Amino acid sequence: MKKILVTGGAGFIGNHLCRRLLNEGNYVICLDNFFTGLKRHIQDLLGSPNFELIEHDIVEKIDLDCDQIYNLACPASPPHYQYDPVKTFKTSVLGILNMLELAQKNKATILQASTSEVYGNPLEHPQNEQYWGNVNPIGIRSCYDEGKRAAETLMMDYYRQYGTNIRIVRIFNTYGPNMDPKDGRVVSNCIVQALQNENITVYGDGMQTRSFCYVDDLVEGLIRMMNNSKNIAGPVNLGNPSERTVINLAEMVLELTGSKSKIVFMPLPSDDPVKRKPDISLAQRELNWNPRVDITDGLKETIKYFKQYIDC
Secondary structure: OOEEEEEEEOOOHHHHHHHHHOOOOOEEEEEOOOOOOOOOHHHHHOOOOOEEEEEEEOOOOOOOOOOEEEEEEOOOOHHHHHOOHHHHHHHHHHHHHHHHHHHHHHOEEEEEEEEEEHHHHOOOOOOOOOOOOOOOOOOOHHHHHHHHHHHHHHHHHHHHOOOOOOEEEEEEEEOOOOOOOOOOHHHHHHHHHHHOOOOEEEEEOOOOOEEEEHHHHHHHHHHHHHHHOOOOOOEEEEOOOEHHHHHHHHHHHHHHHHHOOOOOOOOOOOOOOOOOOOOOHHHHHHHHHOOOOHHHHHHHHHHHHHHHOOOO
């Protein structure tokens, strides 16, 4: 039994990770300040003697014992991270500093959940881990993009200077049950609007591309990266390389929901990436990891979840 800390454990990806780690026989500490995480996500875990919930903000130091740290704490959707951009940046930078110090104290392995946003609006396609990105350092998305880039810098500096056992993964668009209906991401937006027979808002001409990875596949990748026997530090891309346009996603949601909604077009937000597709050859080779859930099956499960929590 390992003692595993999951920061942001009540968030979208975090709650799925906590459940999987607990089911595998570990003692799991879920740490969350509930800015975007929800207690209902982990309600079914609270009765377990091997699950502990701590309400805490990683911007502040914390002292506890652990063998592994998964650092997922940070608002990840534009409306959430732009709500308080200074706080978002502090969460990425001060938060990872606190977690790295905790990892040092415990001689624990620490995994940083970085993001495909470190590639910005990429000039290389698909994106591999050697690409340095094309990020606007002063734009409205910079608090998140640059915060995550700075966190990667600190991870690598602790690795080189102190020998900290680190893991960095760059997560591409992830979807599935327990997404926040109001998080402003394209999958949740399309599904909620379709279920309520409202206009589906597509930004720009809808020809910008994304690659959507089901949450169970992503969690499998996180665990494989944490426990890789070669001590690969990363960064390693985790995402589904099946690229599709936003308009295609909206049309799929319309078909799967049987909605009467119409697609309407809105201006493209500032610095919104035109293309996004991961090169996952490194994860395939070193982690023997491949996403397995087909987008149709994944969307069906996600739609089923949203039907429980919205008025439709």
